[in-house]
Amino acid sequence: MKRHLYIFFCLVLLVSCDDGDIFTIDLDFEGELERCENDIDSYIIYDTRDSPNEALLLIIERDDANELLFTTPTITDVPTELTISETGETQFIFRSFNRALEDDELCDIIPPGDLVITDxxxxxxxxVYVTTTVEDDDNDGLTNEYEGLSGEASADGIYWDSLDSDEDGIPDYIDQDDDNDNVLTIYEIDTDELDDDGNPTNILDTDEDGTPDYLDDDDDGDGVLTRLEDLSEDGQDPRAFDNYVTNTEGIDIYRYLYNYNDGVINANEEFEDTGFIYNIYTRSVTTSFIIENAGFEIISSDYIDFGTFENSFDITNEPEDED
Known part of the structure; x- marks a missing residue:
């Protein structure tokens, strides 16, 4: 949906024509911001439009504090404030071109030869008032609310008071393996049986013990933990091909879902403990920018809703490789 950038009073040229007329500039931009990713010194956030061929650019120094604007929520109703100056750490630019911009060429270190800045x-x-909000999701097919999201977010954006079924220190709503059995939750629910709100209508409970598989660390009830019913070479994957067994009906099934043992088919052996898989969840970030009292040579504005920049990235508790 197109989003108009409203200026609550006219953006006025501070110079007049020979007849004394004052021009106004209508900054009707989309408000869906993009960011240059190739500048190691600054964050360059911008919006462009065609006819006229113009751009608004916000340049913010790249440092640890400003990185949080794109990764970590700001305190509710307390936006981060940045001071604009012409040559300082935060700059705001109104730029015109001789033609329409293509793709992300505004970020090119060496601009195309036929692109000319005319203003x-x-x-x-x-x-600049910056407000950052985040939404975390473990992408396991269950909604955050169904997985016990509760309480208030801490400074890092995590709702630490939320339900943590396996008590591993990771709340269920950002835990891709809610029972710590090394089988991801998304494989332990019936994703074909979710209602319009994303909640399961058919709970899988293999051993029929009243605990759904995604919260049961022994899915087949054979007395051996699911994560230990894994003889794969690298471990930490009970769903690996090595862990297939054939049931009495000749059907291949994962051993962690089959507790039959007649001396021929042994599906309740306990194998080496290779530890737990690392957790990964996705953080979606929305960063909004409001600019007040921006003073240009030719434009003066009390209030500009510059727009929002959206990005997402994965967070994991797996340690980084050390060289």
Whole structure:
């Protein structure tokens, strides 16, 4: 949906024509911001439009504090404030071009030869108010609310008071393996049986013990933990091909879901403990920018809703490889 960038009072040229007329500039941008990823010194956030061929750019120094603007939520109703100056750490630019911009060529270190900047105006003052919100999801097919999301988010954005079924220190809503059995939750629910809200209508309970498989660390009830019914070479994968057994009906089935043992088919052996898999969840971040009292040479504005920048990335508790 197109989002208009409204200026609550006219953006006015501070110069007049010979007849004394004052021009106004209508900054009707989408508000769906993009970011240059090839600048190691600054975050360059921008919005462009065609006819006229113009861009708004917000340049923010790249450092540890400003990185949080794109990764970590700000305190509710307390946005981060950045001070704009023409040559400082935060700059706001109104730029015009001789033609429409293509793709992300605004970020090119060496611009195309046929692209010419026809107007380049830097604000010499103003304040940027940055609000960052996050939404975390373990992508296991269950909604955060169904998995016991509760309490208030801490400074890092995590709802630590939420349900933690396996008591591993990772709340269920960001835990891709809620029972710590090394079988991901998404494989232990029937994803074909979810209602319109994303909640399961058919709970899988292989051993019919009243505990659904995704919360049961011994899915077949054979007395051997699911994660230990794994003889695969690398371990930590009860669903590996090595862990197939054939039941009495001649059907291949994972040994962690089959507790039959007649001396021929042994499906309740306990194998070496290779530890737990590392957890991964996705964080979706929305960073919104409001700019007040931006002073350009030719434009003066009390309030600009610059727009929002959205990105997402994976977070894991797996340690980084050390060289």
């Amino acid at each position: 380049d105006d830097y604000a010499d003052s103003g304040t």
